[in-house]
Amino acid sequence: MELPRPRRDIELTLRVNGAERPLTLDARTTLLDALRDHLHLTGTKKGCELGQCGACTVLRDGRRIKACLTLAAMQAGAEIVTIEGLAADGALHPVQAAFVEHDGLQCGYCTPGQIMSAVALLREGRTGSDDEIREFMSGNLCRCGAYTNIVAAIRQAADRAA
Template sequence: MESSGRAAGGPSRRQVLGRGALIGAATVGAGLAPQAGAARAATAPPVREETLAAEPVEISLRVNGRERTLSVEPRTTLLDALRERLGLTGTKKGCDQGACGACTVLVDGRRVNSCLTLAVMQRDAEITTIEGLARGDELHPVQRAFLECDAFQCGYCTSGQIMSAVALIEEGHAGSPEEVREWMSGNICRCGAYPNIVAAVRQAAGGGAR
């Protein structure tokens, strides 16, 4: 299957939305390997010494296990590159200033706000978006838990919540509801679905919903 959000084959984004808000466009990729990536810094330093002019430049990004070539300007955030250039619209733009968490993606296994980094700064990184979580039709356990626990209402923050939760579990911060609340604090839900989000994270982590 194609890894673009506009992809044919597998459920389309609209179908997915119809089923209940962005629980993963079916994307086949390397999937998620947070442990492998976690040893590297979230913002792996570039190896080049170079200047990119303030104009469009072709770069490649490794997204959901696939090498993608795209044109960006140096000022293009990773968020805008994912959404506007690669069609991966599962990652949401909320506040566009790092305060809401809707744009959370994994960079080398660590969760980051994709609105707060530039695409050109992530040329050596392994990027995982919500589209990269499911394996074919099989949802990631966190996606499944969000569905089962009814952990969203409007769904706009949900992909960011899920990406954050995936990293949180990997970090070992799902030990108690209190711990989950603290370590999910970078993701704001305007609908107030927090109790069910905490339950979903606990369930996915195998700690029981409470």
């Protein structure tokens, strides 16, 4: 049986961490694979490819999304920020610094996604209580179980931002 062949390559320009990145991609390429395999921005992690773990969380136009659940082709023109785009001039973003200070990480694999979610969480105003932080960070799994320290880190970043 001959299956219809998908259209192979498309050309598009992604805007990632403030830079225009022209790409030629297999049309089926997810934003996650475009970031990791084509732009070599491997800070955005692949954990499940099903939108269930949050390791690939990035910001799109300021809102957190899962990069594995969207095609790169759907994000042309959007403003994408990844973990590599957070630190300014070598100085850690306050959330990044708080994660180091409170040991909100162990193996580090979920960490970029946790931090991108936390950055969005601060903007969303969902840091009113530890319980609220826990609830709105529950889309980001951490198998090492660093949750206690992640909450402490976000609490500190929120208090300092207030």
